[in-house]
Amino acid sequence: DTEVTQTPKHLVMGMTNKKSLKCEQHMGHRAMYWYKQKAKKPPELMFVYSYEKLSINESVPSRFSPECPNSSLLNLHLHALQPEDSALYLCASSQDLTNSLNTEAFFGQGTRLTVV
Amino acid sequence: RKEVEQDPGPFNVPEGATVAFNCTYSNSASQSFFWYRQDCRKEPKLLMSVYSSGNEDGRFTAQLNRASQYISLLIRDSKLSDSATYLCVVRSISSGSARQLTFGSGTQLTVLP
Numbered sequence A: 001d002t003e004v005t006q007t008p009k010h011l012v013m014g015m016t017n018k019k020s021l022k023c024e025q026h027m028g029h030r031a032m033y034w035y036k037q038k039a040k041k042p043p044e045l046m047f048v049y050s051y052e053k054l055s056i057n058e059s060v061p062s063r064f065s066p067e068c069p070n071s072s073l074l075n076l077h078l079h080a081l082q083p084e085d086s087a088l089y090l091c092a093s094s095q096d097l098t099n100s101l102n103t104e105a106f107f108g109q110g111t112r113l114t115v116v
Numbered sequence B: 001r002k003e004v005e006q007d008p009g010p011f012n013v014p015e016g017a018t019v020a021f022n023c024t025y026s027n028s029a030s031q032s033f034f035w036y037r038q039d040c041r042k043e044p045k046l047l048m049s050v051y052s053s054g055n056e057d058g059r060f061t062a063q064l065n066r067a068s069q070y071i072s073l074l075i076r077d078s079k080l081s082d083s084a085t086y087l088c089v090v091r092s093i094s095s096g097s098a099r100q101l102t103f104g105s106g107t108q109l110t111v112l113p
Helices: none
Strands: A004-007 A010-013 A018-025 A031-037 A044-050 A053-057 A064-070 A073-079 A087-094 A111-115 B004-006 B011-014 B019-025 B032-038 B045-050 B055-057 B060-065 B070-075 B084-093 B099-103 B107-112
Touching: A004 A087, A010 A018, A018 A031, A018 A087, A031 A073, A044 A064, A044 A073, A044 B099, A053 A064, A073 A087, B004 B084, B011 B019, B019 B084, B019 B107, B032 B060, B032 B070, B045 B055, B045 B060, B045 B070, B070 B084
Parallel strands: A010 A111, B011 B107
Antiparallel strands: A004 A018, A018 A073, A031 A044, A031 A087, A044 A053, A064 A073, A087 A111, B004 B019, B019 B070, B032 B045, B032 B084, B055 B060, B060 B070, B084 B099, B084 B107
């Protein structure tokens, strides 16, 4: 099973709403990532969790709040978003072993978010 | 200077053509290198890892030059189904043991009938 599952696939929310994006993997990967991708741009890293601890926060505004309840799950809580936050939000996972260099990341299909 | 740079293209080539993409990276401590492919409105998918000795997978050949901090992808006998955006991806250690993937801006390829 080399699958990363994201829900929902599409989300429309108002600027005062609170919503959550969910990501799940059962590959035993210990690193999980959130990326944001705008149209015709590459994915931009938001957060990295390594062994269920937040390792990297790329200066993401506090209206985005990640959570890693266990090694298989990663959430992204959204609150008071702006229309410019509309984008494709991609979750990824990879092994994070110090002796394994060429470990690729597997991506979920993404959540296409529209903020109105 | 961007950490990972690619020629954005677009590359429009006829079926059967050979096309090459280049990528340069600025972090000399980068550890792992990949080419991903992304179709329109889909997630990125791994095309191939790039090894120091160079590697080939069917019509695709990847090369790495650590001294020049340069990665390449060669596609031979291109097919219509090769039309996509090709992303050069570099992995480096950030804080602690966490590794992050940094994406180039992507090169758009269209193979024409």
